Amino acid sequence: MPFGGGGGGGLGAIGMFILPISIAAMFFRQPSGPVSKLIKAGAVDPETARRPEGIDIPRPFILEPALKRRIVQRTSDGRYWVDLPRNRRYRIQLAVIGGVVVFALGAAAWALWPHIGPLPAGSDR
DSSP states (O other): OTTOTTTTTGGHHHHHHHHHHHHHHHHHSSSSHHHHHHHHHTOSSSGGGGGGGTTTTTOGGGGGHHHHSSSEOOOOHHHTEEEEHHHHHHHHHHHHHHHHHHHOOOOOOOOHHHHHHHOOTTTOO
């Protein structure tokens, strides 16, 4: 049996649930990068928007992926700020999708284990 050893305990199956939860927790943590730098600089609304050069973002094109997702907004004078509610929704979506994918892979491995697992001693497939 996967995730559990053949002894019958079943506690090994807990790993099937812990892995998606731990992946979700990783997604909730804001990774270091340009969005994180804007948040740490306090650029969270148009009034507190900052210029990238002022917060150690050397090239503004680094913000383009976040601009396309509308997590980062640009003011008319070239300053940037983070839409915190939209950023939070995006991070939650990533966590849910990542957790579901990992759970589905674990469930598929569990279901297919008799077909792809190790051979019992003395048998031929």
